[in-house]
Amino acid sequence: xxxxxxxxxxxxxxxxxxxxxxxxxxxxxxxxxxxxxxxxxxxxxxxxxxxxxxxxxxxxxxxxxxxxxxxxxxxxxxxxxxxxxxxxxxxxxxxxxxxxxxxxxxxxxxxxxxxxxxxxxxxxxxxxxxxxxxxxxxxxxxxxxxxxxxxxxxxxxxxxxxxxxxxxxxxxxxxxxxxxxxxxxxxxxxxxxxxxxxxxxxxxxxxxxxxxxxxxxxxxxxxxxxxxxxxxxxxxxxxxxxxxxxxxxxxxxxxxxxxxxxxxxxxxxxxxxxxxxxxxxxxxxxxxxxxxxxxxxxxxxxxxxxxxxxxxxxxxxxxxxxxxxxxxxxxxxxxxxxxxxxxxxxxxxxxxxxxxxxxxxxxxxxxxxxxxxxxxxxxxxxxxxxxxxxxxxxxxxxxxxxxxxxxxxxxxxxxxxxxxxxxxxxxxxxxxxxxxxx
Numbered sequence: 476x477x478x479x480x481x482x483x484x485x486x487x488x489x490x491x492x493x494x495x496x497x498x499x500x501x502x503x504x505x506x507x508x509x510x511x512x513x514x515x516x517x518x519x520x521x522x523x524x525x526x527x528x529x530x531x532x533x534x535x536x537x538x539x540x541x542x543x544x545x546x547x548x549x550x551x552x553x554x555x556x557x558x559x560x561x562x563x564x565x566x567x568x569x570x571x572x573x574x575x576x577x578x579x580x581x582x583x584x585x586x587x588x589x590x591x592x593x594x595x596x597x598x599x600x601x602x603x604x605x606x607x608x609x610x611x612x613x614x615x616x617x618x619x620x621x622x623x624x625x626x627x628x629x630x631x632x633x634x635x636x637x638x639x640x641x642x643x644x645x646x647x648x649x650x651x652x653x654x655x656x657x658x659x660x661x662x663x664x665x666x667x668x669x670x671x672x673x674x675x676x677x678x679x680x681x682x683x684x685x686x687x688x689x690x691x692x693x694x695x696x697x698x699x700x701x702x703x704x705x706x707x708x709x710x711x712x713x714x715x716x717x718x719x720x721x722x723x724x725x726x727x728x729x730x731x732x733x734x735x736x737x738x739x740x741x742x743x744x745x746x747x748x749x750x751x752x753x754x755x756x757x758x759x760x761x762x763x764x765x766x767x768x769x770x771x772x773x774x775x776x777x778x779x780x781x782x783x784x785x786x787x788x789x790x791x792x793x794x795x796x797x798x799x800x801x802x803x804x805x806x807x808x809x810x811x812x813x814x815x816x817x818x819x820x821x822x823x824x825x826x827x828x829x830x831x832x833x834x835x836x837x838x839x840x841x842x843x844x845x846x847x848x849x850x851x852x853x854x855x856x857x858x859x860x861x862x863x864x865x866x867x868x869x870x871x872x873x874x875x876x877x878x879x880x881x882x883x884x885x886x887x888x889x890x891x892x893x894x895x896x897x898x899x900x901x902x903x904x905x906x907x908x909x910x911x912x913x
Contacts, residue, residue: 556622557593557638561649564588564604564640571606577660582617582725583608587656601656602637606649617725618650624701624724632689634712634722657720659713666708666778666812676819678717679775680859683827684852685719686711690768691845693721694761700730702738702759706767707748707781708774730761747781747793752839762839768848769834772827773797778812794835801828823859830855 567588568575578585583606592598607618625636640651659665662682665674674682686706693701705726712722731738737758742749750766753759770781773793779786781793790796800806804825811824830851836842843851 556636557653559638559640559651559653561640561642561644561651563590564606564651564653567602568604571604577603590653601658603654603656605652605654607651618652620727621652621724624727628693628697628701630689630692630696631718632685632720633692634720634724654722657712657722658715659717661709661722662711662713662719662774663708663780665713666774667780673814676815676823677856677859680823680827680852680856681717682711682713682719683772683775684849684856686721686771687768687845687849687852689719689721690764691849693727694730694764694845700761702728702730702761703764703767704728704759705744705748706764706771707745708771711771728759750839751837760839761845762842765834765842765845765848766839768845769831769842770794772831772834776812776824776827776831777810778814797828801832820859823855826851826855 565571567590568586571584571586575587576584577587586604586606588602588604589599590602592600622636622639625634629635634657635655637653637655639653640649642649662674665672690703690706693703703721703724703726705723706721710721710723711719713719726743728738728740737760740757740759742754742757744753744767748767748770750763753763770793774780777793777797779793779796783791783793797810800810804821807825807828808821811819830848833843833851834848
């Protein structure tokens, strides 16, 4: 075993042993999740054996999951992940300068940094460094999960992990994740008017297509299934070519074993996205991600967040607000994002809403698989590209990201909601009506 693998294995042993007695014992709980995510990522090896990946991750153990092993430790297989020293990362981020902070949440801070390529010492690479808080158990477990999940999956529409750091110092163990920097940040950043850059309609469709491709791979593209469990617009990042990639796998879970219909687990996620049956019962399936994807499609259509307390009471919950507008074409145009300034294909917007409605079927079994969702989106994208040529959009300037980072830090501290049943009761009566298209 290489020295890098040995070092990682020792770090993982330390992480597991330091918390093995602190795991929750119940099958249902509530977790705080930030509604924004700012990490960006890089590359890793995919490994084949489903038998090696026959268990749930280390991010939460319940009564049911205690009968199963954790994700396999990455050091037990060949790894292309780069092992960083804490000193290297301090240098890369200018001692974790607040001026380079591009995000902050319950897990800790995310900093932009620069490192030199291992292949060409003259080449510099932009990275995003997530420094996990040394105080939070949740961040600790999510660190383990992210490394393990991104250690066994690889896809163009999933974020790419460059490496990790796990060191002991006088203040305790340092846990950091290093990702390829994603310059155009998250979809949420653009939909919520945080930047002047607006996402054109064709770009929104391409983002939906990319995100569906990533989820379809997790659900159906391997001999084992991964349920994302925290799909939302802030966890979809955009590279310099505006390609969308799923990020933040700290809450990911392995899907049910053969013969089982679901995984019983703690209820965690972000308010507005979690499927109603998961909130009520703690029974998790891939169809929970499909529900979240349906919510996301309405975000792309309307430019609104799933829950916005700053709007009038009748408009605060996205799914309740759009419902009366779906049976009539004239009413439907009223929910389209005004930032599009009328530059969209009404027909494709109606078709996208129809796909969203299928994803939001009350009965989980009635929802399509993500491969079926992707097929429907491919048809919409192909048709729309013939109607509306793709218009170029400028990338984000550094000053834009710095301003957003300041606002996000304040918002995360005072505004971001906590998942709870009250925020989801209204969804249980969701009865979408499909818009007729010509």
